[in-house]
Amino acid sequence: MPVEPDAVVWSALLGGCVICCNVDVGEIVAQKLIELEPDNAGNYTLLANLYAHAGRWSDLARMRRMMKDRGMHKRPGYSWIEDKDQVHVFLACDMSHDRTCEIYDALDTLSVHMKKGFGISL
Numbered sequence: 001m002p003v004e005p006d007a008v009v010w011s012a013l014l015g016g017c018v019i020c021c022n023v024d025v026g027e028i029v030a031q032k033l034i035e036l037e038p039d040n041a042g043n044y045t046l047l048a049n050l051y052a053h054a055g056r057w058s059d060l061a062r063m064r065r066m067m068k069d070r071g072m073h074k075r076p077g078y079s080w081i082e083d084k085d086q087v088h089v090f091l092a093c094d095m096s097h098d099r100t101c102e103i104y105d106a107l108d109t110l111s112v113h114m115k116k117g118f119g120i121s122l
Helices: 007-020 023-036 041-053 057-069 100-117
Strands: 078-083 086-091
Touching (some): 007 023, 023 041, 041 057
16 A cells, blocks of 8 residues: 555454454454554444454453443444435434434335345345
């Protein structure tokens, strides 16, 4: 690589390791990522997710215990949608929005269309 990879590159690689369930590479990547950002709980969460996908429950428990001992908490992700000059902010699994039912109905409809488009049996 012509430039030194930063935390974003290492994080993307670790995310790929989670998807491919590659624990050997994932642990190496996580170590480098944690060296760069030792206080970023998201890095530890990704590694814990890798262990979960691989069925390595004792390693998953160790990671969660370490995060708890260090007082680390992963901040939840938010999404923003602008509609008719109004910005709506959503938290994952947030049910507090006044149009929650309408939003989830639209998401269900979109999911059905996407699954049909990709040939996934319902």
